[in-house]
Amino acid sequence: MIWNAFAIAVREIGRNPTRAFLTVLGIFIGVAAIITMVTLGQGATIAVKAQISSLGSNLLTLRPGAGFGSRSASAGVPNFTEKDADCLGEQIASIAAIAPVRTASLSTIYLHNARSSTVTGTTPIYFQISKWNLADGRFFNEADLRSGSAVCVIGNTVRKELFDTGNPIGEKIRIGRASCEVIGLLATKGQAGMGDQDDTIIVPLSALQRRMIGKTSSHDISQISISAHDGTDSIALIAEITTLMRQRRNLQSNQDNNFNIFDTRQIAETLGSTTQLMTMLLAAVAGVSLLVGGIGIMNIMLVSVTERTREIGIRLAIGATAREVLLQFLVEAVTLSCVGGLVGILLAIALCASLARIISVPFNFNLQINLIAFLFSAAVGVIFGYTPARGAARLNPIDALRHE
């Protein structure tokens, strides 16, 4: 009986290709929309998280000035000293590593190529704190730091602009007032929402202070990078650092902090939850499109209900039972919905794969959302396809036949 109903249903679908097409269309647009939006949204979330974690997930950055991004507030505020960094590292147990950082914007020249680069002077531990990896060459070490060797490690953007395709290792570039040997090339990190991380040159702090900048107060540093031990409560750590720094900077209890602490984990969490919110918003939009698709299907079904009611009457009159007729309609609805759902999934995969490349987010096939979209659309199709038929099959055959 099921096979029979299936044969009849398939034949009926073939007899009305327009109706079948419109039904399938309604389903597959909804399915494709919901899968594409959710998949891309999740890809974006993953991309943002990956970029944030490339900054170093336990990384705290201490800067002078009242707040992150408020440059005016940092004017006239004293810088840190290397002693501040040493002191924090000695006195706070949950600090795993600490690096003083001084940045300067200096002109860099290699042969005929010149550009202005942000040069970071720091200690070797900085590479570990900021999660830099090497693509080639080596990092500078404690010996380089002590002697103030004129060596540098460069990011990929700098390599491209100064050396084009050439190998930079062992070459000498001019940074500020000093000639400096390139000893390492950093592995690419990419964009991180706050500029190109690969546009960087890292040198020993001593070299920056003594050779490249020249006569300034030589022990000033503009930033302290700190990585905490895993599992550290970053809020408690920030409080500890704040207390100690207020002491060291002689702030009275009625004075505001003249430094700020930037916590990448907090930023990561904030950005992560924002993208998640975006994903949910997109899913809601896609859900609406699925609903609209469902209403489209309902319209098709209701428009054809007169013709179909008569068909039901004819089938009942020549001896089909109500159950057989309903089974046929159920199979029709399920078949159309499933075809629509599968076409929708295929389209969504194609769309996601190409769009993910264009907006450069990772593409992960999400089985869950595919299943949800498919089942929901199938349910919509079956309910709207089946319910009108159920009403008709309950009629006396003569009433179904006379339906106008």
Added chain:
Amino acid sequence: MNAISQFPLLEVRRLTKTYGIGDAAFQALKGINLTIQRGEFVAIMGPSGSGKSTLMNVLGCLDTPTSGSYIYEGIEVETLTSEERSLLRRYALGFIFQGFNLLARTSAQENVELPLLYRGISRKVRHEKAFAALTSVGLPTKFASTPGELSGGQQQRVAIARAIVTEPSTLFADEPTGNLDSVTTREVMEILTRLNVDRGITVLMVTHDDEVAASARRKIVIKDGIIESDTKPSV
């Protein structure tokens, strides 16, 4: 005469049918008593609204009576579920309608095979029977034609082929010639007469055309829901 055929084919007693409820109620049948034997050719006549179509629909199990008893070949029809009435239609009854009621966009062959499909008959046998039925109504070449490609007379002949392909014991025809011209009316009536005479199929036909009714041997006239006259053939 054997024992079974001594029972009438169908018998109704005090059959009523009321449409609507309360003040809007309309009694289409007001107590019909009727007995029909196997092999009869009965014309049911009457003015419009007299209840003749209602009577036929109830007898054909397309509609349910409000009260009264209806026995078809010993089966108490009023006790059957709608499922069982479907099966009764499937195995014993055939229908021809004024409006043909063929499935649209469906070939003559598939329309004729449809009742066989619900009987679970194999494709090959369906094909043979459909061919035989279409040949017997004079349409052996119209297998692949859809209703839209056929004339009214041809459509009605396809409908007759569909009704007889299952070899029913009773054929119900509701104004079978109502949409046809005089030439095709004659053709259709010839087919019905032949089915009745040659194959012994009982034919119940509703019509308001005296000429058409002349083909029948028994004429029942209904007026206002009751039988006004019942002219049986002189034996």
